[in-house]
Amino acid sequence: MVGARGIGALAVLLLSALPAHAALVRAAVAANFTKVATELAARFQAATGNEVRLSFGATGALYAQITQGAPFDALLSADDRRTATAIAEGLGVPGTEFTYAVGRLALYSPLFDLTDGEAVLRAGDFQHIAIADPKTAPYGAAAMAMLEKFGLTEGAAPRIVTGESISQALAFVESGSAELGLVALSQVVDKPATQIWLVPPENYPAIRQNAVLLKAGETNEAARAFLDYLRGDAAIAVIKAAGYTLE
Amino acid sequence: MPTLAEIASPIALTAALASVTTILLLLIGTPIAWWLARTKVRWREPVAALVALPLVLPPTVIGFYLLIALGPYGPGGALASLWGARTLAFSFEGLVIGSIAYSLPFMVQPLRVAFEALGEEPIEAAATLGAGPWQTFARVAAPLARTGFFTGAILTFAHTVGEFGVVLMIGGNIPGETKVLSIAIYDLVERGDWASAHWLSLGMVVFAFVVVSAMMLIDRRYGRVTG
Structure with missing residues (x-):
């Protein structure tokens, strides 16, 4: 009323x-x-x-x-x-x-089927993975924390390329030069579901x-x-x- | 104060990038400048404008096109596939290609001016005395145009050291591979380490001052001989 x-x-x-x-x-x-x-x-x-x-x-x-x-x-x-x-x-x-x-961290790739994103990461069949600068960008820090938790830091380190912001990390993937990117779900929420793997939140600090x-x-x-x-x-x-x- | 190890890598990388770019641009820029100075064809000026484009274009435009060109769907990716890589982005080689495109006018412009300043006389005289085109260039034109070579080399080196936007867009900030000085400074400012940023920036200011002073000295000492 x-x-x-x-x-x-x-x-x-x-x-x-x-x-x-x-x-x-x-x-x-x-x-x-x-x-x-x-x-x-x-x-x-x-x-x-x-x-x-x-x-x-x-x-x-x-x-x-x-x-x-x-x-x-x-x-x-x-x-x-x-x-x-x-x-x-x-x-x-x-x-x-x-x-x-x-924010939610997502693995994104237009090239891989990421239904099981963890398996793709572990298989390591990629040359570049793009993240945001872990020293300045929280999504970059979350990405590093997640790789650390999965024990993939050492294997991935030489293949990590860093964007100055999360937007640039996505641009590296969209241009095709990096096959994978650990980005914000909000950036890729419109992409086909198979191209996105939502990283379980317990793997990185909120x-x-x-x-x-x-x-x-x-x-x-x-x-x-x-x-x-x-x-x-x-x-x-x-x-x-x-x-x-x-x- | 930043530790030596922290700044040694970006400084060494920047010096390597600027040196390689300068040497390659001397090789690439000289024939272009010679042709621009000597040819009479009508499409000379459009070519000259093409060479000068990077002076006007924002580094973001050059970086954006390079990111696509160096990637797996561009010519750079095709080249990279020869050794099993997917892309030339995120690599030192990629930065060299980017720097050559970005600094091309800084080499070609002073060389063209120097070659044009020679006039026809010394070249015709050399030909009359029986010198071939190579001999004419190596023994007459190049020594007379030495100011152009000095200026072009110094400008190219300095401009490559000062490059930021292009590297930011195609580099991927990889320590020891693509993390050059300007990027390292940007990183330090962003993460709030202003003390280190100050040290590196001050170094760049000193470097720039030395370069500009050297340019002026060369101009004063040799400028009148050929100019």
């Missing part, structure tokens, strides 16, 4: 959606979240009239820019380390950090992707609204459909 209060709230919501109130949200977004963030930003924009400007990149590169005063209101990191560091270093607003998605409001956006109500929107049911449904989990 929609009562008088409901209608009143609706009116406020509609009023706040008027262009006169339109504000700009500048968000730095981890490369693996590119597709979802674009969709969520469009939905948020349609619902509120606030413009969201997204800058994509490797989390490490984005964070380096933020420490030097890059004009971002919010950071959607690929890990939970950079957001914590941001708060510790006074660049993030305390109490605004939350997990917006938990990839918690955290968001945080940055100091530059502390007084930007639209930025807070965007972060709230990311935690809402509508956004969560989109995020889950895109290949992430959320507990």
Whole structure:
């Protein structure tokens, strides 16, 4: 039942959606979240009239820019380390950090039948496997942890090629130069099921992707609204459909 | 301060890449520049424009095309299959091919200018004295155009050392194989090790200063002899 209060709230919501109130949200977004963030930003924009400007990149590169005063209101990191560091270093607003998605690692290849991906990895019948830089990208670190757990690190080491971000790791596979890639499920969620093998999550540390409001956006109500929107049911449904989990 | 072992490999690799590229480009660039300087055909300028393209194109465009060309569905993959590999990407050989494409104008342009500055006279004089085309080139044209060779070689070497975008796109960041200095610095900045990044970057600044100074010295000392 929609009562008088409901209608009143609706009116406020509609009023706040008027262009006169339109504000700009500048968000730095981890490369693996590119597709979802674009969709969520469009939905948020349609619902509120606030413009969201997204800058994509490797989390490490984005964070380096933020420490030097890059004009971002919010950071959607690929890990939970950079957001914590941001708060510790006074660049993030305390109490605004939350997990917006938990990433899933996937083995991907357009060349192999990956129904049993572990067997393909163990057979080792490939020349190059692409991963993201394990020192900077959480998916790269997860990939290394997983290879370690399977005892494949030594055999795979000379065949590992590193992309500066998870997007580049995928580009190496798409170009055909690397036969296999350990990438984010979200990047390959549209591919045929036989080309993807979902790495069982117990084989790598959880990839918690955290968001945080940055100091530059502390007084930007639209930025807070965007972060709230990311935690809402509508956004969560989109995020889950895109290949992430959320507990 | 970074340990010696950490920086020795990217420095050695960068020096090797720049040296190999410079030597190969001297061999490839000289006939191209000679032809561009001497020919009268109408499609000379389109060819010159083609050679100069890397000056204008973003490294991402060159890197993107190279990634495809070096891969299993391009000519690079066909070449690589001769020794059982699938791709030339992610290899030192691949970086050399990329660097040659990327630095071609830096070799050809100064050489062409030097060859054109010779004019017809010394070449006709050599021919009159009975010198064949090879002899004319080796004993008359090349010594007179030495500024062009110095400039081209230094520019090519320096430009290859300074290469980043192309290597980033086709290299795969393999230590000892494709992880050159510029990539190593980018890596250090990304992972927050700014102290090491500072040391390597400072080294690059010093190197660049030495190169530019050397260029100016050569220009002052020899520029007027041939120019």
